Amino acid sequence: xxxxxxxxxxxxxxxxxxxxxxxxxxxxxxxxxxxxxxxxxxxxxxxxxxxxxxxxxxxxxxxxxxxxxxxxxxxxxxxxxxxxxxxxxxxxxxxxxxxxxxxxxxxxxxxxxxxxxxxxxxxxxxxxxxxxxxxxxxxxxxxxxxxxxxxxxxxxxxxxxxxxxxxxxxxxxxxxxxx
Numbered sequence: 001x002x003x004x005x006x007x008x009x010x011x012x013x014x015x016x017x018x019x020x021x022x023x024x025x026x027x028x029x030x031x032x033x034x035x036x037x038x039x040x041x042x043x044x045x046x047x048x049x050x051x052x053x054x055x056x057x058x059x060x061x062x063x064x065x066x067x068x069x070x071x072x073x074x075x076x077x078x079x080x081x082x083x084x085x086x087x088x089x090x091x092x093x094x095x096x097x098x099x100x101x102x103x104x105x106x107x108x109x110x111x112x113x114x115x116x117x118x119x120x121x122x123x124x125x126x127x128x129x130x131x132x133x134x135x136x137x138x139x140x141x142x143x144x145x146x147x148x149x150x151x152x153x154x155x156x157x158x159x160x161x162x163x164x165x166x167x168x169x170x171x172x173x174x175x176x177x178x179x
Contacts, residue, residue, distance in 0.1 A: 018178055019076055024084035024125075026173035027166050028117045034172070037113070056101040059139050060087060063147075064099055067137060071097075079125035080167060086122045096122045097135040107138040107148040117162065120154060124163040129156035 064072040068088035076085045088097035098119055102112075109115045119134040136150040 018085065018176060019078075019083055020175065020177045021078075021083050022081060022170055022173050022175050024082055024118060024121050024166070026176060027082065027169050028114050028121075030169045030172040030174075031117065031166070032114055034169070035113075052101070055141070059101050060099045063137065063139070064088060067099075068097065077122075077125060080163075080170075082121070082125065082166065082170065084118075084122055084125065086126075089126070093133070094127060094131045095133045095135055096126065096131065097137065099137050101139045101141055103141045105142075107136075107140050107150070109134075109136045109138075109150050109152060117166070119152070120159050120162040121166050123154065124159040129159060132156060132159065 064087060068090075071088045071090055074086065074089045076083055078084075086096045087099045089095070090097070096119055098109075098115065100107075100109075100112075100115065104111070109119070115136065119136075123131045123134060132154050134152045134154070136148075136152070138148045138150065140146050140148060
């Protein structure tokens, strides 16, 4: 048997059903860059980055409807000119959920600043202090593979401070343009 490496697939970013404008993810990207934290380039994502994104999107597309039913993908929201799309929202219990994948040692959301910024922003924008709880469903890709479920509760003042910090970076975020 003979095996030859034939190259990599020419992966492209998928088309989006997101609206054009400033998205929470873009603001968080600007915040992380300002803090000197590495974040994948949105202009020219690496092959590895695209593969990780594909795994995360596939996991979410399969797991989300099973775990959350009709609460999965409630749509795009806008608050203070910031667009965002939570993975799931439990309207009765006032909980925002995010579905994630990671190869890092810890699956704890507390170990991931951008995950925390995302969910704190979503909670404030949806509930203005009335919504304080978030859930993370995290697929650990590194052995041993597992699904970890985390629940967090935040202080309303912390959520508001985080939102004000997010807004202070709004002008530094690159707006998304979709057609």
